Amino acid sequence: MKLTVKIKRYNPEKDTAPHWQSYEVPAEPLDSALALLLHIKWHIDGTLTFRKSCAHGICGSDAMQINGENKLACSILVQDIVKGDGDTITFAPLPGSPVIKDLVIDQTRFFEKYRAVMPWLINNTPPPEKERIQSPEDFDLIEDATKCIMCGACTHSCPSTWADPDYLGPAAMLKAYRYTLDTRDEGSDERLGVVDSKEGLWKCYTIFNCVQACPKEIDITRWLSALKRKSVTARL
Amino acid sequence: MIFSHDVVIVGAGGAGLMAALYAKEGGADVAVVSKLHPLRSHTGAAQGGIGAALGNEEEDNWLWHTFDTVKGSDYLGDQDAIEIMCKDAPRTIIELEHYGVPFSRNKQGKISQRRFGGHTRNFGEAAVRRACHAADRTGHAIMHTLYDQCTRQGVRFYDEYQVLDLIMTPDGACNGAVAYEILTGEVHTFHSKIVCMATGGYGRAFKTTSNAHAGTGDGLAMVLRNGLPLEDMEFVQFHPTGLYRLGILITEGARGEGGILRNNDGERFMERYAPTVKDLAPRDLVSQCMYKEIRAGRGINGKEHLYLDMTHVGEEVLLKKLPEITIFSRTYMGVDPITEPIPVAPTCHYAMGGIPTNFNSQVETGNREAIVPGLYAAGECACVSVHGANRLGTNSLLDLVVFGRRAGMAMAQEIEERRRERKLPLPDAPEKRTRDMLEAILSRTEGEPVVNVRTDLQQSMMDNVSVFRNDETLSTAVADMEGLRQRARNVVVRDKGKAFNTELMDAVEIDFMVDYAEAIAAGAHHRTESRGAHSREDYDKRNDDEWLKHTIYQSDCEGNFEFSYKDVVITRFQPKERKY
Numbered sequence: 001m002k003l004t005v006k007i008k009r010y011n012p013e014k015d016t017a018p019h020w021q022s023y024e025v026p027a028e029p030l031d032s033a034l035a036l037l038l039h040i041k042w043h044i045d046g047t048l049t050f051r052k053s054c055a056h057g058i059c060g061s062d063a064m065q066i067n068g069e070n071k072l073a074c075s076i077l078v079q080d081i082v083k084g085d086g087d088t089i090t091f092a093p094l095p096g097s098p099v100i101k102d103l104v105i106d107q108t109r110f111f112e113k114y115r116a117v118m119p120w121l122i123n124n125t126p127p128p129e130k131e132r133i134q135s136p137e138d139f140d141l142i143e144d145a146t147k148c149i150m151c152g153a154c155t156h157s158c159p160s161t162w163a164d165p166d167y168l169g170p171a172a173m174l175k176a177y178r179y180t181l182d183t184r185d186e187g188s189d190e191r192l193g194v195v196d197s198k199e200g201l202w203k204c205y206t207i208f209n210c211v212q213a214c215p216k217e218i219d220i221t222r223w224l225s226a227l228k229r230k231s232v233t234a235r236l
Numbered sequence: 237m238i239f240s241h242d243v244v245i246v247g248a249g250g251a252g253l254m255a256a257l258y259a260k261e262g263g264a265d266v267a268v269v270s271k272l273h274p275l276r277s278h279t280g281a282a283q284g285g286i287g288a289a290l291g292n293e294e295e296d297n298w299l300w301h302t303f304d305t306v307k308g309s310d311y312l313g314d315q316d317a318i319e320i321m322c323k324d325a326p327r328t329i330i331e332l333e334h335y336g337v338p339f340s341r342n343k344q345g346k347i348s349q350r351r352f353g354g355h356t357r358n359f360g361e362a363a364v365r366r367a368c369h370a371a372d373r374t375g376h377a378i379m380h381t382l383y384d385q386c387t388r389q390g391v392r393f394y395d396e397y398q399v400l401d402l403i404m405t406p407d408g409a410c411n412g413a414v415a416y417e418i419l420t421g422e423v424h425t426f427h428s429k430i431v432c433m434a435t436g437g438y439g440r441a442f443k444t445t446s447n448a449h450a451g452t453g454d455g456l457a458m459v460l461r462n463g464l465p466l467e468d469m470e471f472v473q474f475h476p477t478g479l480y481r482l483g484i485l486i487t488e489g490a491r492g493e494g495g496i497l498r499n500n501d502g503e504r505f506m507e508r509y510a511p512t513v514k515d516l517a518p519r520d521l522v523s524q525c526m527y528k529e530i531r532a533g534r535g536i537n538g539k540e541h542l543y544l545d546m547t548h549v550g551e552e553v554l555l556k557k558l559p560e561i562t563i564f565s566r567t568y569m570g571v572d573p574i575t576e577p578i579p580v581a582p583t584c585h586y587a588m589g590g591i592p593t594n595f596n597s598q599v600e601t602g603n604r605e606a607i608v609p610g611l612y613a614a615g616e617c618a619c620v621s622v623h624g625a626n627r628l629g630t631n632s633l634l635d636l637v638v639f640g641r642r643a644g645m646a647m648a649q650e651i652e653e654r655r656r657e658r659k660l661p662l663p664d665a666p667e668k669r670t671r672d673m674l675e676a677i678l679s680r681t682e683g684e685p686v687v688n689v690r691t692d693l694q695q696s697m698m699d700n701v702s703v704f705r706n707d708e709t710l711s712t713a714v715a716d717m718e719g720l721r722q723r724a725r726n727v728v729v730r731d732k733g734k735a736f737n738t739e740l741m742d743a744v745e746i747d748f749m750v751d752y753a754e755a756i757a758a759g760a761h762h763r764t765e766s767r768g769a770h771s772r773e774d775y776d777k778r779n780d781d782e783w784l785k786h787t788i789y790q791s792d793c794e795g796n797f798e799f800s801y802k803d804v805v806i807t808r809f810q811p812k813e814r815k816y
Binding site: 011042043046049052053057058059077104127133134136138142143146147148150178 | 272273275276277278280281329330333334335336338339340341342343344345346347370371373376377380381384385387388419448449450484560563564567568570685686687729730731733734735736737738739
């Protein structure tokens with residue numbers, strides 16, 4: 001089939017504002033959306049710019065807005081987004097961060113928020129000779145959150161983040177959850193000091209956009225709610 | 237600009253991050269320079285496990301692991317280095333656990349371990365549970381934890397800076413690197429006492445690969461262009477179970493959990509080739525057997541693939557222990573492994589060869605005595621050699637962490653010893669060669685696009701230098717390189733801008749690819765025997781009398797190359813016929 005691929009383009013060296021550009025692209029139902037972009041870049045227009053790497057949903061490079069929803073371009077197939085020949089697919093950069101060029105956004109703020117939550121295991125007790133013991137049930141508490149690939153699809157789908165650029169957002173707070181609920185971690189006081197704040201957990205209004213956007217199907221809102229409970233208990 | 241650091245690490249996958257973490261903890265000022273954001277590196281795609289004789293599930297022993305690795309390497313691996321790796325493995329895994337890696341757990345709350353290809357108890361008796369894992373996202377779990385720890389330690393990251401050249405002194409020491417800042421199009425000099433290459437693999441030189449788009453082996457070409465050699469480049473691993481046509485990896489852990497390969501007759505054909513370990517034979521053997529089945533007309537419905545049957549393994553195991561590959565099969569093939577077999581075929585997966593290093597990850601000039609001052613290498617781009625002619629599953633993550641760690645500690649120690657020294661002075665205009673190269677590409681207005689050259693290179697490598705090779709295919713591949721080199725040097729890019737010009741980097745990468753693809757093809761042509769992953773139809777036996785040695789390849793990157801050799805280190809295990 002042939003598809004119309006409409007892309008929101010912006011070249012900082014030439015454009016004053018973004019504009020839409022359309023391409024006619026041959027496609028098969030099992031092609032990924034990324035394959036359409038690669039076809040354009042390689043065969044039609046080498047100036048088209050986007051990030052990509054693993055091409056199977058684990059590196060997190062190619063989160064973008066596809067037909068209005070935040071997706072990983074490599075993890076969604078043509079057959080999932082169009083009905084048939086002649087249909088249109090639109091690509092735009094993730095909303096809520098400055099655009100560098102075409103579909104590439106500036107992730108500086110996104111990773112500043114990640115660093116703010118102390119995203120590492122804090123444990124000052126000298127470790128045992130062997131591994132620290134963790135039951136399968138305790139591992140289950142954090143496993144879903146450890147699937148996060150930091151693609152940014154969630155944070156850039158969150159109305160609270162759009163409204164308040166200082167809000168930590170779901171990706172950073174999920175990382176805070178992943179370490180705070182890790183039974184090996186002793187840093188919950190320090191970490192909760194960051195996330196139990198007006199720019200943290202309490203600006204999550206359980207809108208669930210993040211859950212819908214997450215390409216790894218992580219139940220983000222559930223874990224943030226658990227972190228809210230943990231922070232309330234910690235205050236008592 | 238000139239950036240100045242004690243240590244510059246090129247690449248931010250498992251080896252780069254491990255080296256950075258241990259060098260930083262050892263007191264060095266460390267910069268990690270990577271063409272991708274570190275979390276986008278391909279270590280994150282490693283699925284099934286990391287090998288270590290922890291003995292959490294059943295009796296195990298580092299010596300058994302050593303033997304399996306030596307045998308898996310078809311006796312080409314250096315046994316002193318393999319012994320270090322297997323002995324270091326348990327301690328290193330425990331350190332990773334203490335850093336916070338979220339490993340899956342067994343009932344006792346210890347790190348869970350499962351079976352993997354070629355890993356056995358008691359020197360080949362039966363499969364053993366040795367692969368520590370985080371479901372089937374082990375590389376992801378390790379790499380994210382390492383990045384978290386490097387962030388904690390204040391490692392300086394230069395994200396999306398693509399290193400394009402090394403800086404060498406007239407005496408042959410390395411004291412820096414030249415990088416292109418993708419965001420701005422500026423060229424920068426990194427001036428350092430030490431450079432550590434951790435640039436990963438080159439799967440993208442082949443048409444069908446499990447490797448990321450970024451896996452273009454840049455570091456190998458940079459080394460060659462600075463007059464340094466590469467070792468054992470002819471050994472390229474094809475993983476048996478890539479998703480048909482796409483090449484996306486389906487972990488060997490799937491067979492470790494009970495999965496079975498079947499041909500068009502429904503037969504479990506590996507029973508015929510490897511009666512003891514069957515589907516858990518090493519990858520070189522399984523990939524070769526799969527092609528034999530396909531060539532004998534037993535591919536599924538006459539097509540060039542077979543089936544990986546997981547249907548008897550059960551929903552619970554698939555969803556709990558193999559969730560990622562279950563999703564990959566559903567997403568990309570429309571196949572649900574719970575109820576249907578998965579169409580699979582071998583896919584280019586891993587480089588056994590690379591930059592020769594000693595077991596402190598220092599780069600060697602080709603013979604064992606001489607090192608290149610100031611230059612280290614670790615991970616897939618390096619060749620210690622612990623994998624020899626064929627790597628066992630779970631040993632790549634292990635190689636990354638063990639030798640990344642050793643690189644980090646050795647670099648910290650060297651920096652400490654050289655604390656009072658100044659950095660060796662930079663040559664005049666260290667960036668000139670890089671600027672000239674970029675300017676030549678940008679100013680060209682006539683020529684063919686990168687994709688044409690890359691597609692032809694990938695096709696030639698796939699047709700001529702994949703699982704089975706012979707004089708005819710290899711001669712063709714070597715001859716192809718000359719034309720491809722000229723074409724790669726004359727590609728035209730449409731994007732002439734400075735901001736995030738990824739097309740320009742594509743053009744640089746295809747030029748790099750030709751240089752090491754030539755090493756692979758020429759090395760395979762030169763080695764007239766079959767060993768491990770290097771399977772010659774015209775020389776179908778291993779020939780220890782003539783070829784129990786490493787090949788050292790040097791090239792002027794103008795089509796003139798030569799080979800020399802390095803002895804294999806044999807300590808405990810004399811070469812024997814390899815049977816599984």
